[in-house]
Amino acid sequence: MGTITGKEFIERIDRLNTDIWIDGKQMEGKISEHPAFKGILQSKASLYDLQMEKQLKSKLTYLSDDLGEPIGLSFLQPKTKKELKKRRTMIEQWAKHTNGMMGRSPDYMNTVVMAFASSTSLLEGRKNCFPENIQTLYERAKKQDLSFTHTFITPQVNRSQFHFDSSTEPISAKVIDRNENGIIIQGARLLATQGGLTDEVLVYSAGGVIDEDLAYAFSIPSDTIGLKFICRESFVGGDSTFDYPLSSRYEEMDTILVFDHVLVPWNRVFFYDNIEASNQFLLQSSFQSFASHQVITRQIVKTEFVLGVAELLVETINVSEYQHIQEKLAEVIIGLETMKALLAKSEIDAKLDEEGYMRPSMLPLQVASNIFPKIYPRFSEIIEIVGASGMVSLPTEKDFFSAIRTDLDQYLQGANKNAEDRVKIFRLAWDLTMSSFGTRQTQYERYFFGDPIRLSSQLYSTYPKEQYVKQISEFLELNS
Numbered sequence: 083m084g085t086i087t088g089k090e091f092i093e094r095i096d097r098l099n100t101d102i103w104i105d106g107k108q109m110e111g112k113i114s115e116h117p118a119f120k121g122i123l124q125s126k127a128s129l130y131d132l133q134m135e136k137q138l139k140s141k142l143t144y145l146s147d148d149l150g151e152p153i154g155l156s157f158l159q160p161k162t163k164k165e166l167k168k169r170r171t172m173i174e175q176w177a178k179h180t181n182g183m184m185g186r187s188p189d190y191m192n193t194v195v196m197a198f199a200s201s202t203s204l205l206e207g208r209k210n211c212f213p214e215n216i217q218t219l220y221e222r223a224k225k226q227d228l229s230f231t232h233t234f235i236t237p238q239v240n241r242s243q244f245h246f247d248s249s250t251e252p253i254s255a256k257v258i259d260r261n262e263n264g265i266i267i268q269g270a271r272l273l274a275t276q277g278g279l280t281d282e283v284l285v286y287s288a289g290g291v292i293d294e295d296l297a298y299a300f301s302i303p304s305d306t307i308g309l310k311f312i313c314r315e316s317f318v319g320g321d322s323t324f325d326y327p328l329s330s331r332y333e334e335m336d337t338i339l340v341f342d343h344v345l346v347p348w349n350r351v352f353f354y355d356n357i358e359a360s361n362q363f364l365l366q367s368s369f370q371s372f373a374s375h376q377v378i379t380r381q382i383v384k385t386e387f388v389l390g391v392a393e394l395l396v397e398t399i400n401v402s403e404y405q406h407i408q409e410k411l412a413e414v415i416i417g418l419e420t421m422k423a424l425l426a427k428s429e430i431d432a433k434l435d436e437e438g439y440m441r442p443s444m445l446p447l448q449v450a451s452n453i454f455p456k457i458y459p460r461f462s463e464i465i466e467i468v469g470a471s472g473m474v475s476l477p478t479e480k481d482f483f484s485a486i487r488t489d490l491d492q493y494l495q496g497a498n499k500n501a502e503d504r505v506k507i508f509r510l511a512w513d514l515t516m517s518s519f520g521t522r523q524t525q526y527e528r529y530f531f532g533d534p535i536r537l538s539s540q541l542y543s544t545y546p547k548e549q550y551v552k553q554i555s556e557f558l559e560l561n562s
């Protein structure tokens with residue numbers, strides 16, 4: 083089959099019998115028609131349709147030797163720098179289409195599955211490890227253009243380092259039984275963005291596992307029996323793209339996953355009861371390099387969007403002459419160019435790994451992943467500061483079709499824009515930063531790669547500092 087159309091994607095998701103709970107009710111009917119999900123599903127569908135466009139096909143797909151059909155390029159295992167660049171161009175194209183707002187566009191998880199499949203030798207011959215199941219999943223995902231969500235973390239109950247979960251009923255989802263059919267999972271996992279809106283969910287116990295029951299990884303269909311997705315409140319403001327230009331299109335939803343005696347068949351298990359594999363695979367595989375390469379590419383596109391919005395605000399109310407405004411816009415430009423330089427360096431320094439795949443260099447990507455969670459909240463603040471009262475003087479589309487239109491036309495015009503366009507621009511700035519959708523974006527980018535504090539600790543402890551210490555020691559002629 084290979085690549086699918088948007089329509090095929092929607093039909094497939096609608097056919098699933100996924101157990102989704104939202105606002106106190108179990109979802110009924112077609113997911114694609116639900117007010118909380120229809121916008122994001124349409125946006126996702128439009129990405130699949132792009133793969134079918136004649137002039138974009140060679141940019142977004144590749145011809146698989148073994149399958150003989152076009153496959154989404156995010157599944158490509160790059161063997162050369164040219165192929166790595168091709169991957170990036172594809173990611174850029176999809177991110178531009180969604181203005182960098184879709185953190186979980188399908189290429190993110192496709193990249194994760196591709197990276198897992200490119201590192202299976204790490205699990206070869208090890209206790210309770212089934213690398214062949216990762217390969218099978220990868221082949222199936224390519225062939226059917228599957229989409230995934232993922233859940234890597236445990237419920238946020240007690241994060242003290244000395245806490246040991248001794249509850250009789252599991253809180254963090256764990257293996258409670260192993261039988262001839264597979265492993266049985268009971269408990270909960272966080273936090274699957276787009277949970278219930280994808281074909282499958284990839285579950286991985288990440289981050290310092292010390293209990294064998296928690297040391298597992300697998301992927302199962304979203305409508306597996308016993309699996310439930312609990313949604314947060316929807317941040318879709320409404321259908322109007324005038325009033326809610328972003329949330330009406332890109333509200334991704336975040337979900338808690340509850341496993342009630344879920345049977346994960348053996349052919350779906352990547353590993354279980356293996357603490358070492360659980361703690362090492364993510365770090366040693368090409369997961370971090372390829373996933374970060376995808377993420378930084380999208381974040382650059384998002385920063386370009388932020389810059390465009392900020393500059394439009396500046397022009398609309400004509401405040402470019404003020405130095406503090408110039409300084410703030412320069413902050414966004416510096417962030418953008420820094421991220422671009424780091425991404426380029428990751429490709430220039432890319433190297434073939436032991437499996438023969440061209441891995442982008444991790445260090446520049448690691449630096450970028452440390453920078454973005456700090457600069458993105460600042461970008462949001464900059465837009466709020468530049469926009470000032472305009473961020474809340476926001477009549478709706480309906481107001482422009484009412485008797486007060488003449489007032490709006492007179493009092494809400496901009497320096498070089500009519501009132502309607504001015505309000506459109508400010509509503510976009512508001513949806514990007516101050517609406518429930520916008521504030522979630524800030525939290526999302528802050529925690530995308532995990533806790534930013536622990537990211538800095540990881541950078542500090544892995545960065546090769548010895549040569550610099552040696553230089554100073556020699557300069558001072560230190561003896562000890």
Ligand SMILES: Cc1cc2nc3c(=O)[nH]c(=O)nc-3n(C[C@H](O)[C@H](O)[C@H](O)COP(=O)(O)OP(=O)(O)OC[C@H]3O[C@@H](n4cnc5c(N)ncnc54)[C@H](O)[C@@H]3O)c2cc1C
Binds near residue numbers: 243274336
């Ligand atoms: C909008 C959004 C979408 C997300 N989507 C997904 C998704 O699709 N899939 C997925 O798997 N995850 C997702 N996540 C989860 C994300 O990976 C986590 O938020 C992140 O890993 C941090 O974990 P936590 O939220 O449990 O924070 P916690 O670990 O509970 O941290 C809470 C606070 O305590 C501090 N703290 C806790 N432990 C330590 C420690 N050991 N050392 C120092 N400080 C510590 C932290 O710095 C932080 O300030 C999402 C998160 C958000 C906000």
